Amino acid sequence: MNWEQIDECARAWLKEAGSRICETFAQQLTIQTKSNRKDLVTNVDKETEQFFIEHIKNTFPQHRVLGEEGFGDDIGALDGTVWIIDPIDGTMNFIHQQRNFAISIGIFHDGVGQLGYIYDVVHDELYSAQKGKGAYVNDSPLPRLQPVSVSEAIISLNTTWVIDNARIDPSRLTPLVKAVRGTRSYGSAALEMAYVAAGRLDAYMTMRLSPWDFAGGLIIVEEVGGVVTNIYGEPLQLLEQNSVLVAKPGLHEQIVKQYIRK
Template sequence: MASWKEIDTHAKEWTKTAGKRLRESFKETLNISTKSNRNDLVTNMDKETEEFFITKIKENYPDHRILGEEGMGEGVTDLNGIVWIIDPIDGTMNFIHQQRNFAISIGIYENGVGKIGLIYDVVHDELYHAVKGQGAYMNDVKLQELEPVALSDMILSLNATWVTENKRIDPAILSKLVKDIRGTRSYGSAAIELAYTAAGRVDGYISLRLAPWDVAGGAVLVEEVGGLVTDLRGKPLDLVNGGSVFACRPVLHEEVLKKYLADY
């Protein structure tokens, strides 16, 4: 079996290569289509980037399996063995409209345990990366262990649509939380928001509906600096089917769960 160091080196190299190609695509005309609804966008670059990773993985690690957003990998229904969970462009709407605030996200898991996490903020050339047990980094700068902060000082990354009326949670639950903390932010990319949580740029991130490829890489990063990543009931993430996500600094994670999300 290949060493984790070799796998990590390859993943970083391929991610940087894919990011360069995405930057080059800014001057090209994108082929844009929709998936589940008119706001669920996909471009030719999403598909091209995922195909690039699949080709590289299969050439070098033919026994590894792949779970990707665009469905070009295998039909993965469990996390047995080594599984690459890939989002070729997390924040496709931002990629199309802003040409910033999007990322490549990769989580590599062995029998359900996150071993490697990579999030590449392509435009800012910030590669957040972690190998389990070896710390987390932004480029060559080691990220510090996350320390607790007071609830009243919390900056929470949260999509405003979750605070309005929806079928997944009583909006009063989140609106009370929002009123009690210092402020909220929204970047339109779960990967970037998880990377920012790991880096301490925000103190936590909540989403009511995410796919495995949205969070697999970021979960490794956040946990490697002492943060906690669960669903909104405090249970482990479902990295096969997806679901809600709550990533946060230690202590504060438990406080928010008990005080605001107990009735979720």
């Protein structure tokens, strides 16, 4: 497999898709709801996914695509080369803020992550990684992540998990929120994973993500020595929804052992 050629295409398509997204800032969006009133999708999410699928199918006809908006293939297993795409991660931010969103892509071969991209379109920051070759933001290499203690950590989490919810007893998270130096919430899982990879955050935790939310980030974070699992420290299932804990080494273990596993 010629990963250099695939990488070159992916980068060119990301830049073009990013420019197209920026052009829509001056236009009226078509906004629809999906599962509930907070779950939004726009014409730009759909058009961006279609843009990638058209290019991938024309250039690499054997590759398959799993995309959030459903224009790709029905993927039951990860054999061969599969692109997992979130055309806009952080749609609510895209609509309300016109920032704090990203295009996320993970490219897997026989289930192994080979290329990962998170493109912060507005800041023109492309986080990327190729398996075994390190991770970058634009042309700058990202250093390997160093251990940090809970008391010095800034962690990102969605505050819906610290109020009553069906997934986790919030009393488990309160001690962690008290123990850390600070908490943040950016509203884009992909960007939050990119921030862990870049050392801007020490950890990111959430109770439910879909494969397209974490596919690109998984490859990038692991490439700099970060740990990506579900909140119990178990490997992520690539074709299912998972809870997700992304953290620097050491911190990951401490969060799982002291705060989550009971």
